[in-house]
Amino acid sequence: ILLVSEEKRNLNLGGHVGFDSLPDQLVSKSVTQGFCFNILCVGETGIGKSTLMNTLFNTTFENEEASHYQNGVYLRPRTYDLKESNVHLKLTIVDTVGFGDQINKEESYKPIVDYIDTQFESYLQEELKIKRSLFNYHDTRIHVCLYFIAPTGHSLKSLDLVTMKKLDSKVNIIPIIAKADTISKSELHKFKIKIMSELVSNGVQIYQFPTDDEAVTEINASMNALLPFAVVGSIEEVKVGNKLVRARQYPWGVVQVENESHCDFVKLREMLIRVNMEDLREQTHARHYELYRRCKLEEMGFKDTDPDSQPFSLQETYEAKRKEFLGDLQRKEEEMRQMFVNKVKETEAELKEKERELHEKFEQLKRMHQEEKKKVDEKRHDLEEEMHAFNRRKVAAESLQAQSLQASAQLPLKKDKDKKK
Amino acid sequence: HAEPLKYKSKKKADKNDQEKQYVGFATLPNQVHRKSVKKGFDFTLMVAGESGLGKSTLVNSLFLTDLYKDRKLLNAEERINQTVEIIKHTVDIEEKGVKLKLTIVDTPGFGDAVNNAECWKPITDYIDQQFEQYFRDESGLNRKNIQDNRVHCCLYFIPPFGHGLRPVDVEFMKALHEKVNVVPLISKADCLTPSEVKKLKDRVREEIDKFGIKIYQFPDCDSDEDEEFKQQDKELKESTPFAVIGSNTVVEAKGQRVRGRLYPWGIVEVENQSHCDFVKLRNMLIRTHMHDLKDVTCDVHYENYRAQCIQQMTSKLTQDSRIESPIPILPLPTPDAETEKLIKMKDQEVGFLKD
Numbered sequence: 164i165l166l167v168s169e170e171k172r173n174l175n176l177g178g179h180v181g182f183d184s185l186p187d188q189l190v191s192k193s194v195t196q197g198f199c200f201n202i203l204c205v206g207e208t209g210i211g212k213s214t215l216m217n218t219l220f221n222t223t224f225e226n227e228e229a230s231h232y233q234n235g236v237y238l239r240p241r242t243y244d245l246k247e248s249n250v251h252l253k254l255t256i257v258d259t260v261g262f263g264d265q266i267n268k269e270e271s272y273k274p275i276v277d278y279i280d281t282q283f284e285s286y287l288q289e290e291l292k293i294k295r296s297l298f299n300y301h302d303t304r305i306h307v308c309l310y311f312i313a314p315t316g317h318s319l320k321s322l323d324l325v326t327m328k329k330l331d332s333k334v335n336i337i338p339i340i341a342k343a344d345t346i347s348k349s350e351l352h353k354f355k356i357k358i359m360s361e362l363v364s365n366g367v368q369i370y371q372f373p374t375d376d377e378a379v380t381e382i383n384a385s386m387n388a389l390l391p392f393a394v395v396g397s398i399e400e401v402k403v404g405n406k407l408v409r410a411r412q413y414p415w416g417v418v419q420v421e422n423e424s425h426c427d428f429v430k431l432r433e434m435l436i437r438v439n440m441e442d443l444r445e446q447t448h449a450r451h452y453e454l455y456r457r458c459k460l461e462e463m464g465f466k467d468t469d470p471d472s473q474p475f476s477l478q479e480t481y482e483a484k485r486k487e488f489l490g491d492l493q494r495k496e497e498e499m500r501q502m503f504v505n506k507v508k509e510t511e512a513e514l515k516e517k518e519r520e521l522h523e524k525f526e527q528l529k530r531m532h533q534e535e536k537k538k539v540d541e542k543r544h545d546l547e548e549e550m551h552a553f554n555r556r557k558v559a560a561e562s563l564q565a566q567s568l569q570a571s572a573q574l575p576l577k578k579d580k581d582k583k584k
Numbered sequence: 585h586a587e588p589l590k591y592k593s594k595k596k597a598d599k600n601d602q603e604k605q606y607v608g609f610a611t612l613p614n615q616v617h618r619k620s621v622k623k624g625f626d627f628t629l630m631v632a633g634e635s636g637l638g639k640s641t642l643v644n645s646l647f648l649t650d651l652y653k654d655r656k657l658l659n660a661e662e663r664i665n666q667t668v669e670i671i672k673h674t675v676d677i678e679e680k681g682v683k684l685k686l687t688i689v690d691t692p693g694f695g696d697a698v699n700n701a702e703c704w705k706p707i708t709d710y711i712d713q714q715f716e717q718y719f720r721d722e723s724g725l726n727r728k729n730i731q732d733n734r735v736h737c738c739l740y741f742i743p744p745f746g747h748g749l750r751p752v753d754v755e756f757m758k759a760l761h762e763k764v765n766v767v768p769l770i771s772k773a774d775c776l777t778p779s780e781v782k783k784l785k786d787r788v789r790e791e792i793d794k795f796g797i798k799i800y801q802f803p804d805c806d807s808d809e810d811e812e813f814k815q816q817d818k819e820l821k822e823s824t825p826f827a828v829i830g831s832n833t834v835v836e837a838k839g840q841r842v843r844g845r846l847y848p849w850g851i852v853e854v855e856n857q858s859h860c861d862f863v864k865l866r867n868m869l870i871r872t873h874m875h876d877l878k879d880v881t882c883d884v885h886y887e888n889y890r891a892q893c894i895q896q897m898t899s900k901l902t903q904d905s906r907i908e909s910p911i912p913i914l915p916l917p918t919p920d921a922e923t924e925k926l927i928k929m930k931d932q933e934v935g936f937l938k939d
Binding site for chain 1: 634635636637657659660661663664666696697698699700701703743744745746747748749750751752755772774775777778845846847848849850851852853856858859
């Protein structure tokens with residue numbers, strides 16, 4: 164008899180047990196493993212994606228300037244190994260090359276969506292394997308999409324709206340206003356409000372910094388209200404006061420990247436890297452990936468419950484599907500084989516027919532040839548006869564001539580003889 | 585020259601000689617000046633480019649007025665399938681007795697939709713329509729009050745956020761360069777540092793050459809102008825395309841009230857030549873080359889249109905027997921080789937008949 168108490172009880176501890184070190188153990192394990200983070204940057208050519216990445220991570224990732232004349236959009240992922248203190252970060256930055264340059268941009272979002280889905284698919288495949296090594300797996304799923312909005316000061320562009328709508332259910336979107344040093348403070352305030360209202364009225368779901376963890380509720384809530392962040396990027400340094408700071412130098416002043424009254428760069432870095440990086444990874448896995456997985460499996464015909472409301476196990480469903488598939492395969496094979504046999508028969512018949520025709524022709528030609536030969540032979544025969552006849556007449560004529568010559572030759576001799584007498 | 589020419593009165597000393605030599609037609613420029621002031625001028629300026637590049641602000645800054653008081657901007661959803669519209673604003677402005685009827689042709693919606701294939705078609709159609717109307721008026725019987733609505737100049741705004749020209753920029757300029765004077769501008773130049781401005785200008789000039797785009801060329805200045813003028817002219821030509829900044833607001837900078845943009849890190853002065861090329865643009869467009877823009881439109885673009893139009897019509901006439909020409913008086917075309925042969929043949933036949 165097994166007695167299981169349904170109630171959960173809280174017990175008081177008599178001393179320090181020590182399991183409060185669990186978070187530290189977890190941390191130490193993950194530090195040893197290293198972290199992985201994947202950023203997707205979506206924005207027009209030249210809007211400042213590469214510069215912002217360089218500024219955020221304080222390094223110069225190698226990058227050639229993209230051309231405006233690409234036929235379509237393609238994604239360019241680059242992976243870097245970074246280290247800070249004793250923490251390893253495997254950072255992948257995915258760039259959208261050619262975005263916004265084509266005259267017809269109706270298909271521009273597709274390569275981006277396809278790339279995100281492909282990363283989900285790879286993970287799903289690994290998860291479904293019999294022998295799998297998820298702890299070793301290089302997770303390439305996109306954890307955050309930084310969407311670069313051009314600083315027009317009016318509103319979103321139509322392409323921005325269409326693209327973000329396609330991406331919001333697949334990835335965490337953080338919209339940012341790029342090259343924000345061309346917008347004055349009052350214009351910026353109006354611009355941010357307009358952008359957020361357009362996103363809301365079109366049902367675009369952007370990433371919200373989480374407010375359920377008391378440690379970060381306050382700061383995250385205040386940052387949520389400041390979206391989209393207006394950023395300026397620069398890796399050049401300018402002397403301000405007696406310090407060298409990262410800035411952009413204009414004839415009318417110096418825009419300092421890390422000055423919070425100049426732009427929201429510091430806020431972006433804080434939110435993206437220092438506070439919510441782990442949450443972004445979690446949301447990607449728990450929400451976006453799960454949604455993808457569910458849709459994909461449903462597509463393939465898996466259900467959590469069958470029509471009789473009996474819960475199926477994944478394995479059984481998988482086996483059933485596999486049988487079905489193999490059955491299909493066999494059937495198709497049979498069909499193809501039949502088709503092949505039929506085709507061969509047909510072709511054989513055709514060939515036989517052709518052979519017969521050729522024979523007939525040959526016979527015909529042979530007959531014709533024989534007839535012609537007969538005719539020619541007859542002609543030759545006639546000709547020979549003529550020749551014989553001619554020869555006989557010739558001989559006869561010649562002998563007649565010879566005779567007459569002889570006769571005439573003798574005559575004068577006779578006369579001579581008579582004369583002499 | 586802005587200043588009216590005044591003829592200098594000759595010294596009375598050599599009066600006899602000089603009276604014989606001096607005829608007096610040196611006053612002609614003066615007369616032209618007087619008549620033109622009386623008649624007034626007109627100018628049609630088209631602005632084109634994606635929304636949000638500061639076109640309206642620049643126009644307001646150029647003409648120191650507010651043309652766009654009650655305009656409504658579409659939001660992103662409405663612009664997904666937007667078509668290009670043509671909107672004309674006409675204002676009468678006056679300065680020192682000189683009247684100008686200024687027409688600004690706006691092209692909202694250009695380049696804003698997701699699919700912008702042939703989005704310049706409504707614009708080229710509009711320009712052609714103005715030419716056609718002028719052509720009809722010019723060939724009509726009563727030519728007293730012809731209204732010239734032809735577009736004299738098109739300012740094309742290139743975004744400063746990219747690395748150079750984009751396909752839509754190239755296609756647009758190529759569709760228009762033989763119909764109107766195209767003046768490309770780098771807009772919102774306050775997001776570019778001086779070295780970035782230079783790099784972008786060089787790149788744009790290179791690409792304009794590479795794609796064979798014929799933008800408006802400043803006429804060469806006369807060789808008898810003074811050195812300073814020539815130097816200015818050279819600088820002007822070398823700083824195209826102009827990198828401009830516009831502003832609807834007046835701010836206080838160094839104790840003066842100027843048109844500018846106020847930032848936490850400084851104040852951009854629109855009329856400060858070390859900040860942007862706004863002054864160069866204004867001088868070129870309004871103070872020195874406005875009339876040349878009109879002349880090139882009349883003498884080159886319009887004449888091209890007219891010649892093409894006539895050729896098309898006469899080639900149609902030789903095909904159709906019905907003549908449906910809107911033009912009452914048609915100039916005789918020069919006959920081509922085949923027609924000439926035909927004429928010769930017929931002439932010969934007539935000659936035989938006579939004999």
